[in-house]
Amino acid sequence: MTKRSPAVRKPRLDAQRNRERILEVAKEAFSQLGANASLDDIAKEAGVGAGTLYRHFPTRDALIEAVYRTEVEKLAAAEQRFSETMPPIGALRAWMLLFVDYIAAKQIIAPALNSLVGGPSKLYEGSRGQIQGAIESLVKRAIKSGDIRKDLDPFDLLRALIGVSNVASAPDWPQSARRLVDILIAGSRPVK
Amino acid sequence: MTKRSPAVRKPRLDAQRNRERILEVAKEAFSQLGANASLDDIAKEAGVGAGTLYRHFPTRDALIEAVYRTEVEKLAAAEQRFSETMPPIGALRAWMLLFVDYIAAKQIIAPALNSLVGGPSKLYEGSRGQIQGAIESLVKRAIKSGDIRKDLDPFDLLRALIGVSNVASAPDWPQSARRLVDILIAGSRPVK
DNA sequence: AATAAAACGGAGAGTGCCTCCGTATCTAAA
DNA sequence: TTTAGATACGGAGGCACTCTCCGTTTTATT
Numbered sequence A, B: 001m002t003k004r005s006p007a008v009r010k011p012r013l014d015a016q017r018n019r020e021r022i023l024e025v026a027k028e029a030f031s032q033l034g035a036n037a038s039l040d041d042i043a044k045e046a047g048v049g050a051g052t053l054y055r056h057f058p059t060r061d062a063l064i065e066a067v068y069r070t071e072v073e074k075l076a077a078a079e080q081r082f083s084e085t086m087p088p089i090g091a092l093r094a095w096m097l098l099f100v101d102y103i104a105a106k107q108i109i110a111p112a113l114n115s116l117v118g119g120p121s122k123l124y125e126g127s128r129g130q131i132q133g134a135i136e137s138l139v140k141r142a143i144k145s146g147d148i149r150k151d152l153d154p155f156d157l158l159r160a161l162i163g164v165s166n167v168a169s170a171p172d173w174p175q176s177a178r179r180l181v182d183i184l185i186a187g188s189r190p191v192k
Numbered sequence C: 001a002a003t004a005a006a007a008c009g010g011a012g013a014g015t016g017c018c019t020c021c022g023t024a025t026c027t028a029a030a
Numbered sequence D: 001t002t003t004a005g006a007t008a009c010g011g012a013g014g015c016a017c018t019c020t021c022c023g024t025t026t027t028a029t030t
Helices: A013-033 A039-045 A050-056 A060-085 A088-115 A121-144 A154-167 A173-188 B013-033 B039-045 B050-056 B060-085 B088-115 B121-144 B154-167 B173-187
Strands: none
Touching: A013 A039, A013 A050, A013 A060, A039 A050, A039 A060, A060 A088, A060 A121, A088 A121, A121 A154, B013 B039, B013 B050, B013 B060, B039 B050, B039 B060, B060 B088, B060 B121, B088 B121, B088 B173, B121 B154
16 A cells, blocks of 8 residues: 555656747747737647647746746756856856846846736846856855955846846847846956 | 018827827826826827827827826926915925926936937936025025025935935825925924 | 656637728818 | 719728647556
């Protein structure tokens, strides 16, 4: 009597694969075409039927929210990975570049979430903490190694990145954001 | 040779009427159903054909933007009118209630404008000034009459109103906003 | 290998978007 | 007034998107 009925069956991995593919394609589509990108097209490009997409994400908002969560989780996970495998400055830079992608996702999300019950705050609260924790770790490490100034406020970097994203309009804004990352890094180095 | 060709012809007033009706219905529809409300439906409810709607507002964004501008203009005009015909406190209260409607419009607009070239800032800049000017006048007048405290910062009132709107989620948020207006007014009176 | 649960896919009905153009209405001139 | 022609109207219709439904396929278990 170890296992009663087959209550817990291993989840099918084709389902999981599809879910991930959809998420991937959706993120691209949303930041490319905006929050109204065609869901049928997303399904097609992900190589699944419309039914599959809707089974995984019953509504457009559900898909958008999932994309958003995924991005935040990737950001948090990446901080760990980068810190373990890269020199302080490299890790910081890599993470900031990833953050640019995150902004792209977030810009799509924020508006769409207005229609969700409970408002956007619930979703943001948790993720904000994760993100702040990540950048703080990265900056502290880089300060300790002497690569950047001691008086740098980690959040200033975030604010600068987000600030740019709010002015963003042209379809090539990711490039300008990338340039900004390098400028920020350069400006964060110790004087002399 | 006073007037060359009939270059300037009076605009037809049926066109103007229709334009206004559409704007009116659109505002209601957008704040009710969100920024994706059906344009065909809006046209129908305004008693015009789809073609008419699209002639006046070629794109959805154009319509949304027009709604927004209209709201801001109404706000500015109302400040004048209220100040001339109402006692200081009454004018302030009436204007703040109108501001609640404005928020409803703005909430719709902000997201949708992300897709406009140049970003939302261009649209906000001008209107922000108009609104700040309005509340400032109203508060100053009420201070002069002794109805509210001398140290009240007009913008605090705006911030409070906007703050509420960001937490707003339930479909009955206008009511709660109205309650807040009264609380704010009460709290702004002089001590004793 | 057999079985049934789990997941898939895509056709299709419903709805929305937006254009096109024949018709109606209005302004200004005669 | 009447009239001309400029201006605006409306809604049918083609195309795109949404989302459901259910017969078929794939997968984990026995």
